[in-house]
Amino acid sequence: MKDSSQDGYVWASPGPYEVQRSFRRRKRNGGIFVLVLFSFIGFMVFGMSYFASPYVSADAQKGVGYATVAEKEIALVPYRRSGSRGLFQMITQDTFQVRLFAVELDTGRRLWDTQLSSMPPGWQAKVITAGARNAYVATDGGLVILDLATGDILARDGDIQGLPNPVTSSAAYGYDASSTSIVAMSADGGLRTIPLDTVVAAPAPPELARTWRSKLSPQRPGTESTSGASSSHGVLAGREKVELIPREDVPGLRLVRRTGNSGGTPIGETVFHEGRLLLTPPPGEVEGKGFPDSSSSAAGTPAGLVVVQHLRDLNSRNYAVSVVSVQTGQVVATHPIGPGMNRVLTSPGKRTLLFADGEDSMLGDGLATIGLDGRINWFYLGTIDFFGNPSF
Structure with missing residues (x-):
């Protein structure tokens, strides 16, 4: 039956003076809560482990070298770093590292600090020599060539062109002042030379090879004392x-x-x-x-x-x-x-x-x-x- 009370009523959108009500959604703070919770957990796990851990130990090695960068005398100091502080470093860093840093001797300002390798305790590193642009470091993992200004590694170990089978001993490398070249022993017993400030090796001349054959060794040297007097x-x-x-x-x-x-x-x-x-x-x-x-x-x-x-x-x-x-x-x-x-x-x-x-x-x-x-x-x-x- 038709309801007569609805006759003549027309449904229309609200006029200019009417406001249509909308339903408001309640703001949820769940995302912020989760973020805060995970931040707190991260701080407790990583932050507290950092503050609770002992400092890493570092020992300078014997083979210090010297060079000049931007007309300032610098020292190149190899050192061993052992340990890590906190869980984050345990995950991302090598526990044992052999590193090299450069320091200006007049000001004490360190220019760079570069990891050379992740060697076990007792392995050695020594600066063989440095030219105007490059530094040459012998480690028990092989030869490392670095840029003096930045500390970037230019070539190392078996990646050195002309030295495909390097000897992993710091005693297998030396510097020949008369030819201004680095002398390197390869695994086949042959000797190679790398001219100063270059990164490419070539067979050593016969006379130089005779001079250096008895001076280099494939055996790793023992730990050298660095005590003073x-x-x-x-x-x-x-x-x-x-x-x-x-x-x-x-x-x-x-x-x-x-x-x-x-x-x-x-x-x-x-x-x-x-x-x-x-x-x-x-x-x-x-x-x-x-x-x-x-x-x-x-x-x-x-x-x-x-x-x-x-x-x-x-x-x-x-x-x-x-x-x-x-x-x-x-x-x-x-x-x-x-x-x-x-x-x-x-x-x-x-x-x-x-x-x-x-x-x-x-x-x-x-x-x-x-x-x-x-x-x-x-x-x-x-x-x-x-x-x-x-x-x-």
């Missing part, structure tokens, strides 16, 4: 020596310079307690078999400086290293260090490299560069960020 005296220049001698009737030592058995001329008035002079091989050299000997120089003396390790004061058991000007007797710089034996090298440009225990034993070994002006620039070896990358 210290003494109460060291060579200053020629027959002149610098010494630490006791003061009369009072504690402490003072610096003097003397020739032969003369009484000596004081170098400044600074008093050192339990002081030792650090010794260095000749500029540009690493420790030889006879180091130290009676002709070993006191560290810093090629640049007119003396480097002294000593207690910070009479009542302290903490150590520091001080740089003293031979000419003025003034202490140019002092830096706290750990109590261990320190290793010192001198660059061809008479700048000083000091490997020492750091003041903070948790951070491990450190390196100080001492420029010609005597300033000390210090940093810890193997410092890394959350992702395991070198931290400069």
Whole structure:
């Protein structure tokens, strides 16, 4: 039956003054909640494992090299890095690494830090030589050629053109100064040469091969000691020596310079307690078999400086290293260090490299560069960020 009450009623869209109601959906925050939850879990797993893990250990190796980049003298330092901090580094980083970094000796600024290989502990790396553009590093995994300016690896191991079967021993490579070329032993016993600043090998000339055949070896060398040396005296220049001698009737030592058995001329008035002079091989050299000997120089003396390790004061058991000007007797710089034996090298440009225990034993070994002006620039070896990358 038709409803008469609906007669004449017309359905139409809302007029200009009418508002059509719409249904509002409730905003859901589930996505944000899940994001926050996973972020929290990630922080707990990766972040807490990072803070709870010990610092990685890093040890400098013996085969340091030197070069010049942008008219600045740099040192090329190979070192071993062991361990990882946190779960993220365990997943993404090699536990054992052999690396090489470049550092400006005047400023202590590190230019780059490159992983050479993931070698087990005990394997060696040494800088053979460096040209104007390239550095050549022998490792127990083979030869690595790097760009001096960037640290990029240009060629390595079996990828070196002309050296298809390289020997995996750092003792199988050397530098021939007369021909300015790297000499490499191949697995078939033949010798190849790589001209400096190139990456292509070629058969060695017969005369050069005869000279080098007995100098290279396919056997991996044993772990070489990198301990330093210290003494109460060291060579200053020629027959002149610098010494630490006791003061009369009072504690402490003072610096003097003397020739032969003369009484000596004081170098400044600074008093050192339990002081030792650090010794260095000749500029540009690493420790030889006879180091130290009676002709070993006191560290810093090629640049007119003396480097002294000593207690910070009479009542302290903490150590520091001080740089003293031979000419003025003034202490140019002092830096706290750990109590261990320190290793010192001198660059061809008479700048000083000091490997020492750091003041903070948790951070491990450190390196100080001492420029010609005597300033000390210090940093810890193997410092890394959350992702395991070198931290400069």
